[in-house]
Amino acid sequence: MSDKQASEMTEAELADYYYAHHNDADMVGDQVDYVAPRAARVAVRLSFEEEQHIREAAQSAGMMVSAFMRQVGLAAAAASVVDIDRLRRDLDEARARIDDAWQALARSGVRHRTVSGSDPAAGVGRPLALSRR
Numbered sequence: 001m002s003d004k005q006a007s008e009m010t011e012a013e014l015a016d017y018y019y020a021h022h023n024d025a026d027m028v029g030d031q032v033d034y035v036a037p038r039a040a041r042v043a044v045r046l047s048f049e050e051e052q053h054i055r056e057a058a059q060s061a062g063m064m065v066s067a068f069m070r071q072v073g074l075a076a077a078a079a080s081v082v083d084i085d086r087l088r089r090d091l092d093e094a095r096a097r098i099d100d101a102w103q104a105l106a107r108s109g110v111r112h113r114t115v116s117g118s119d120p121a122a123g124v125g126r127p128l129a130l131s132r133r
Helices: 011-020 048-060 065-078 084-108
Strands: 110-114 127-132
Touching: 048 065, 084 110
Parallel strands: none
Antiparallel strands: 110 127
């Protein structure tokens, strides 16, 4: 180092020394990975009951609310989350196609028997057998 040992230097002397020698090969220490601070924020509107439920869940997990929300949010983002609205649209489309198929079968003269209590005209039930008239 210099004539003085690091333990004998003031903070200002240490800062000056390290700044003057920061590119010296013998001054290289352990490589440290930089972890960026968490600075992004997400605002979420909750009812008071929802907020209380989340606080209680975080507390029972022994976590701060922000850490709990981060962990739960990241886990949900990695999972296959079901889009209920999309599922309903797809189901409605599938029902419409089935209804169209039933109508096409009826126009073609194909008759069918269905499971007891079902009504194929209403889109309920499945055929047991198909036959020509």
